[in-house]
Amino acid sequence: MSTDISTKFIVEEAKESRIHEVDFDTLLFGKEFTDHMFECDFIDGKWQTPTIRPYQPILVDPSLKVFHYGQAVFEGMKAYKDDAGQVWMFRPDQNQIRINKSAKRLAMPEFPKDWFFEALNRLLVLDDAWIRKGKGNVVYIRPFIIATEPAIMAAPSTQYKFMIILSPVKSYFRGDVSVVFAEHYSRSADGGVGAAKAAGNYAGQFYPTNLAKEMGYQQVIWTDSNEHKYLEEAGTMNAFFRINDVLITAPTSDRILDGVTRKTVIDVARREGIPVEVRKITVAEVVAAAKEGSLKEIFGAGTAVVISPVKSFSYQGVDYPINKPEKSYADLFKELITDIQYNIVEDPFGWRYKVSADNY
Amino acid sequence: MSTDISTKFIVEEAKESRIHEVDFDTLLFGKEFTDHMFECDFIDGKWQTPTIRPYQPILVDPSLKVFHYGQAVFEGMKAYKDDAGQVWMFRPDQNQIRINKSAKRLAMPEFPKDWFFEALNRLLVLDDAWIRKGKGNVVYIRPFIIATEPAIMAAPSTQYKFMIILSPVKSYFRGDVSVVFAEHYSRSADGGVGAAKAAGNYAGQFYPTNLAKEMGYQQVIWTDSNEHKYLEEAGTMNAFFRINDVLITAPTSDRILDGVTRKTVIDVARREGIPVEVRKITVAEVVAAAKEGSLKEIFGAGTAVVISPVKSFSYQGVDYPINKPEKSYADLFKELITDIQYNIVEDPFGWRYKVSADNY
Numbered sequence: 001m002s003t004d005i006s007t008k009f010i011v012e013e014a015k016e017s018r019i020h021e022v023d024f025d026t027l028l029f030g031k032e033f034t035d036h037m038f039e040c041d042f043i044d045g046k047w048q049t050p051t052i053r054p055y056q057p058i059l060v061d062p063s064l065k066v067f068h069y070g071q072a073v074f075e076g077m078k079a080y081k082d083d084a085g086q087v088w089m090f091r092p093d094q095n096q097i098r099i100n101k102s103a104k105r106l107a108m109p110e111f112p113k114d115w116f117f118e119a120l121n122r123l124l125v126l127d128d129a130w131i132r133k134g135k136g137n138v139v140y141i142r143p144f145i146i147a148t149e150p151a152i153m154a155a156p157s158t159q160y161k162f163m164i165i166l167s168p169v170k171s172y173f174r175g176d177v178s179v180v181f182a183e184h185y186s187r188s189a190d191g192g193v194g195a196a197k198a199a200g201n202y203a204g205q206f207y208p209t210n211l212a213k214e215m216g217y218q219q220v221i222w223t224d225s226n227e228h229k230y231l232e233e234a235g236t237m238n239a240f241f242r243i244n245d246v247l248i249t250a251p252t253s254d255r256i257l258d259g260v261t262r263k264t265v266i267d268v269a270r271r272e273g274i275p276v277e278v279r280k281i282t283v284a285e286v287v288a289a290a291k292e293g294s295l296k297e298i299f300g301a302g303t304a305v306v307i308s309p310v311k312s313f314s315y316q317g318v319d320y321p322i323n324k325p326e327k328s329y330a331d332l333f334k335e336l337i338t339d340i341q342y343n344i345v346e347d348p349f350g351w352r353y354k355v356s357a358d359n360y
Numbered sequence: 361m362s363t364d365i366s367t368k369f370i371v372e373e374a375k376e377s378r379i380h381e382v383d384f385d386t387l388l389f390g391k392e393f394t395d396h397m398f399e400c401d402f403i404d405g406k407w408q409t410p411t412i413r414p415y416q417p418i419l420v421d422p423s424l425k426v427f428h429y430g431q432a433v434f435e436g437m438k439a440y441k442d443d444a445g446q447v448w449m450f451r452p453d454q455n456q457i458r459i460n461k462s463a464k465r466l467a468m469p470e471f472p473k474d475w476f477f478e479a480l481n482r483l484l485v486l487d488d489a490w491i492r493k494g495k496g497n498v499v500y501i502r503p504f505i506i507a508t509e510p511a512i513m514a515a516p517s518t519q520y521k522f523m524i525i526l527s528p529v530k531s532y533f534r535g536d537v538s539v540v541f542a543e544h545y546s547r548s549a550d551g552g553v554g555a556a557k558a559a560g561n562y563a564g565q566f567y568p569t570n571l572a573k574e575m576g577y578q579q580v581i582w583t584d585s586n587e588h589k590y591l592e593e594a595g596t597m598n599a600f601f602r603i604n605d606v607l608i609t610a611p612t613s614d615r616i617l618d619g620v621t622r623k624t625v626i627d628v629a630r631r632e633g634i635p636v637e638v639r640k641i642t643v644a645e646v647v648a649a650a651k652e653g654s655l656k657e658i659f660g661a662g663t664a665v666v667i668s669p670v671k672s673f674s675y676q677g678v679d680y681p682i683n684k685p686e687k688s689y690a691d692l693f694k695e696l697i698t699d700i701q702y703n704i705v706e707d708p709f710g711w712r713y714k715v716s717a718d719n720y
Contacts (some may be wrong), residue, residue, distance in 0.1 A: 030423065030512035037422060059417045062397060062525050063390065067506050070430045070559030071566070090676030107566035142512055146427050147563075152390035152502055152527060154596050154664075156566045165422050167512060182551070189585035191542070193564040199430030200560015203507075204553040206431070206516045225549035226586045237513050304514075336640035 003047040005112050009122065009360070014054040019129055020114065027170050029293040029304070032168040034127040038119040041148070042109050042160035050115050052122055055165065061150035065157040071147035073102035076303040079139040079166075079355065081131045082343035086123055087355040089141075092117070092340045094260045099143055102196035108145055116143070119164055121359040130168045134344050140167045140304070166171050171338075176311035176324070177218040179234070179298070181283055182208065183316065186225035187219035187235060187255070194255035205235045217314060219300070223283060224255065230280050237300030237308060238262035241281055242329050243289045244296065248277045261301040261337070267349060268336050274329065283315060290320040298322060299330040307334040363407040365472050369482065369720075374414040379489055389664070390500065394430045394487040398479040401508070402469050402520035410475050412482055415525065415661040421510035425517040431507035431560035433462035436663040439484050439526075439715065441491045441498040443705035447484055447715040449501075452477070454620045457475060459503055462556035464507050467516040468505055476503070478675050479524055481719040484616050490528045500527045502663070531698075536671035536684070537578040539594070539658070541643055542568065543676065546585035547595060547615070554615035565595045577674060579660070584615065597660030597668060598622035601641055602689050603649045604656065608637045621661040625693050627709060632696075634689065643675060650680040658682060659690040667694040 014035040022032050033055050040050045066072050075095040080088045096117070100110040120141065124131070132137045143164045147157030166245035185208035187201065188194025194201060205220065212220050221239050224230045232250050233239050238259040241248045247269050252258040269276045290313070298310035309330040312321045324330070339345040343352060374395040382392050393415050400410045426432050435455040440448045456477070460470040480501065484491070491499045503524045507517030525633050545568035547561065548554025554561060565580065572580050580600050584590045592610050598619040601608045607629050612618040631634045649655035650673070658670035669690040672681045684690070699705040703712060 028511075028513075031510075033423065039422075055422070057419045057421050059419050061417050062399075062415070062523050063502075063527075064561075066427060067432055068434055068502070068504060068559055069562035069566075070432060071563040072427055072430060074428055105567055106563050107570055123676065140512075142423075142428070144427060150391075151388075152500075153388075154562050155569070163422050165512075167423075184551050186549040186551035188553060189546040189569075191544050191546035191585055191588075192549060192552075193560075198457050198560065198563065199426075199428055200558065201555075202429035202514050203431040203558065203560060206429075207465055208551075210467055210516065225551055228551075263628060354645075 003112060005114055006243060007049055010049055010051045012051070013052040013123065013126065016139060017129065022168065023055060024132060024168065027168060029169050030167050034128050034130040034139065034168065034170055038123055040111070040115065040162045040163040042162070043158070047109070047112065047115070047162070050119060052119070052126065060148065063150045063152050065149045065151060066145035068152050069147065069154055070200040071106050071108055071157055072144065073099060073106055073108065073197055074142060074199065075099045075143035075197060076238065077141035078303060078341070079131050079141060080341045080343070081133045081137070083133055085133065086343065087131055088341065088343055089120065089353040089355060090354050091260050091264070092120065093349045094263070095143070098197065099145070102198060103145055105193055105196040108160055108200055111145065111162045118360045121355055121357070123164055123166060124355045125357050127166055127337055130166065135338055136171055138169055138171050140169045142167065143176065147218065154308070174305060176309045178216065178312045179219045179221050179310050180212045180215070180217045181221050181231065181313055181315045182223045183228050187222040187233070189225050190254050192254060195252065195257055195285070197257065209235070220225055221313070224261060229282055230288060231283060232256050234300045236304065237302035240299050240301060241286055241295070242297035244294050246275045247329060248279065248281050250281055251278050259302060261303055261306060264337055265301050265333050268333055269329070272332070287320065288314055290322070296325050297329055306337055363472060365474055367409055369478060370409055370411045371482065372411070372413040374484065377489065382528065384492060384528065387528060388527050389434065390527050392528055394490040394499065394528065396483055396486050398483055400471070400475065400522045402522070407469070407472065407475070407522070410479060412479070412486065414567060420508065420704050423510045424510050425507035425509045425511060428512050429507065429514055430560040431466050431468055431517055431632050432504065433459060433466055433468065433557055434502060434504035434559065435459045435502070435557060437501040438663060438701070439491050439501060440701045440703070441493045441497070443493055445493065446703065447488060447491055448701065448703055449480065449713040449715060450713045451620050451624070452480065452713050454623070455503070458557065458618065459505070463505055463559060465553055465556040466558055468507065468520055471505065471522045472632040475625065478720045481715055481717070483524060484715045485717050487526055490526065495698055496531055498529055498531050500529045534665060534668065536669045538576065538672045538674070539579045539581050539670050539677045540572045540577045540588070541591065541673055542583045545584040547583050547593070550614050552614060555612065555617055557617065569595070581673070589642055591643055591646060592616050594660040596664065597662035597698055600625060600659050600661060601646055601655070602657035604654050606635045606637055606638065607689060609639050610641060611638050619662060621666060621697070624697055624711070625661050628693055628696050629689070632692070647675055650682070655682060656685050657689055666697055
């Protein structure tokens with residue numbers, strides 16, 4: 001009954017590209033998709049034939065388990081094209097490992113590593129024209145697994161669908177954001193699924209984030225659900241704090257996602273000789289640092305935005321502005337990381353992954 | 361832009377019933393569905409025309425927001441047919457209020473109350489033949505709302521679909537279950553979405569429940585995520601504890617669902633002169649009561665199973681058997697509640713709701 005990983009991919013190419021319908025100058029994040037998608041169904045205890053076909057809607061039963069019990073995990077990755085036209089991914093091994101970790105926590109089957117990479121390479125080679133050269137252009141890659149058994153019993157699904165869809169995006173400049181430190185609402189619990197990239201983790205944040213937006217803030221930095229004492233993560237990003245010249249971020253846990261950009265920032269910072277502390281960081285400590293002027297920066301780190309600087313935070317009704325120093329860590333990391341991603345500089349860490357038809 | 365609630369329903373009846381294809385003696389929970397379903401889309405800031413059509417698959421984009429960010433809430437209800445052939449629902453007003461509370465917590469639009477009831481009445485009248493007479497036969501009703509915007513930006517959806525599907529089921533006798541008190545994993549956090557009937561709350565429980573099953577237990581009774589000190593709920597049911605003759609259940613909170621059967625049990629118990637305490641209940645207290653023999657019963661209460669008696673619990677590796685007394689509260693409540701549901705006895709609480717074409 002186990003998956004036969006030597007099964008050949010079925011590839012059905014689109015008859016005509018839709019690329020001429022897309023205005024690459026006005027792309028909204030995640031609204032347009034490329035010509036092809038990957039899908040593979042888990043039925044009868046095994047993953048069936050991996051298939052690439054033209055991007056298209058899927059026909060599903062209203063009793064689809066993901067609609068009712070939220071069994072769904074995903075990853076966020078990107079493909080970059082350098083000036084020579086070569087396409088690269090960035091640390092895709094990390095996403096491959098993590099989607100299977102997430103799947104396990106949600107009682108879903110793991111997807112074979114070889115197929116994960118073959119699917120990515122095939123899709124990106126097929127849809128190469130959608131990946132434009134140079135910084136500012138990128139194709140966002142969304143692998144995901146959903147529970148597809150048509151049954152509304154509250155138990156793990158017996159059927160799943162693994163898909164990869166690609167969305168061309170502009171790496172946008174969002175501007176520095178104002179955030180709120182969470183005092184009542186929470187993102188996740190000890191012993192919960194906060195460390196998994198589970199769909200349900202995101203829906204729960206929308207309402208409290210809307211409340212913050214109504215008050216003029218763009219994001220929430222989540223604190224621990226027990227005491228709201230420790231600063232944890234920003235929901236779609238990990239959070240970094242710079243006090244004087246020390247960079248601090250919370251350790252990963254049950255509640256905090258092990259972000260690829262987070263790990264990358266830590267490694268790059270250490271290489272640059274910046275002192276990094278991976279430890280619990282309290283709200284009190286950050287508020288005190290803001291008051292005495294030693295809080296130099298706060299920023300989020302995640303695949304979608306890479307680095308998102310914070311210009312002020314609010315806590316207990318008080319706004320604390322942050323005056324980003326001229327030599328900003330946020331700016332430095334953003335440049336160093338994107339330069340590696342776009343093959344502009346050397347890659348001493350071996351993080352770049354060359355996309356090629358030679359890989360399948 | 362607001363919904364015009366006077367809009368007339370569109371009803372497209374099935375040309376032929378599928379009822380002869382279904383073996384009512386071997387029904388599995390939630391696998392078969394009746395001839396019709398209800399759907400209504402939220403687009404451009406309002407709910408569009410409410411529609412009943414033959415039960416059928418729906419065509420959706422792979423970027424459907426519910427697949428990626430878990431914006432999905434649901435309800436569980438039942439329809440009962442008495443010996444005279446009249447169909448009843450049980451406290452449907454409670455489900456109508458709760459689905460909108462759940463929707464609000466997940467940043468989703470509330471569904472109009474009048475349409476909720478018109479949809480239920482129309483569906484149940486149309487699919488009357490699927491509801492068999494008498495205890496043991498029931499149609500399970502599943503209203504749900506899913507996020508349907510085709511876009512993978514992590515923000516609330518701009519489009520939703522509200523649906524109701526009906527599944528004929530046998531009210532099965534599952535037998536008394538063995539449970540584990542959670543010591544590591546958690547169902548929900550303070551400030552989280554545990555009180556909402558959100559899809560993501562269920563997926564997170566499957567893996568720890570599987571671990572319990574591998575050890576020979578059927579269910580987990582969740583404890584608070586902070587200290588695992590207080591007994592909270594059973595995931596798809598609220599939990600009740602009987603120490604000597606006192607019935608104890610946890611108060612509802614951010615973390616605990618305000619169950620309709622839970623409320624019903626409390627009211628029925630009080631009418632029967634049973635002392636009821638709605639208060640925090642500690643693991644230590646229940647373990648001590650089990651040791652000294654004063655723990656008489658534990659049971660779960662929920663729409664699907666009504667009352668589910670527990671025959672033993674496990675904590676810190678020790679199994680504590682529970683010897684259900686002859687005059688069991690669990691048995692008493694199950695009989696009293698189902699007798700009201702099937703119109704066998706008087707309904708002093710006014711809980712029964714008569715399903716009728718007169719309601720639309």
